[in-house]
Amino acid sequence: MEDRSDIPGLRPEHGRALLLDLRGEKWLFDTGQTDLVAENARRRGIDLRDLRGIILSHGHYDHTGGLEAVLRETGEMPVYAHPGIFRERFRTGNNGRTTPIGIPFFRHRLEASGARFNLAESGREISPGLYLSGEIPRMTSFERGDPLLVVREGDRYVPDPFFDDQFILVDDDAGVIMITGCCHAGLINSLKEVQ
Numbered sequence: 001m002e003d004r005s006d007i008p009g010l011r012p013e014h015g016r017a018l019l020l021d022l023r024g025e026k027w028l029f030d031t032g033q034t035d036l037v038a039e040n041a042r043r044r045g046i047d048l049r050d051l052r053g054i055i056l057s058h059g060h061y062d063h064t065g066g067l068e069a070v071l072r073e074t075g076e077m078p079v080y081a082h083p084g085i086f087r088e089r090f091r092t093g094n095n096g097r098t099t100p101i102g103i104p105f106f107r108h109r110l111e112a113s114g115a116r117f118n119l120a121e122s123g124r125e126i127s128p129g130l131y132l133s134g135e136i137p138r139m140t141s142f143e144r145g146d147p148l149l150v151v152r153e154g155d156r157y158v159p160d161p162f163f164d165d166q167f168i169l170v171d172d173d174a175g176v177i178m179i180t181g182c183c184h185a186g187l188i189n190s191l192k193e194v195q
């Protein structure tokens with residue numbers, strides 16, 4: 001599920017959720033922003049209880065908001081992410097006002113729904129041939145991020161450092177495949193980390 005859909009019957013929504021089928025092992029990478037992801041899965045005849053786990057690329061609402069709906073289908077399920085996904089985050093509008101755009105759930109509520117969080121800051125292999133990047137070092141001078149995406153620090157807002165932004169790598173017969181989320185860390189920074 002993403003912002004547009006070319007497949008009849010599958011509804012689009014701003015955000016993203018990808019079902020990965022790795023030699024029969026199914027993973028969900030991000031969950032979109034509402035329960036539409038679970039509805040689309042039903043329409044496609046996908047049983048979310050077959051998932052091996054859920055991976056979250058970062059803590060924005062449009063990648064995490066469908067998590068509770070997915071957990072309602074799956075029950076207990078490992079959820080891999082960076083511990084920073086629970087940070088409060090905001091977007092600054094033209095009028096200077098800030099709108100919350102972080103993960104729209106408290107951790108304990110998700111855990112009560114079955115989430116078994118597996119959080120780490122460093123890169124790791126979460127299943128044979130499937131890697132989660134960990135924090136992406138900022139190497140380039142020209143990828144400065146979006147100054148309108150902010151977090152609170154004391155009584156002021158500062159640009160979101162997005163330490164929680166991660167990509168996944170699939171090391172497959174076809175080669176090495178990189179799949180990013182929003183890639184707030186910057187695509188070149190992320191590719192350097194792949195190298």
Ligand SMILES: [Zn+2]
Binds near residue numbers: 060182
């Ligand atoms: Zn994002």
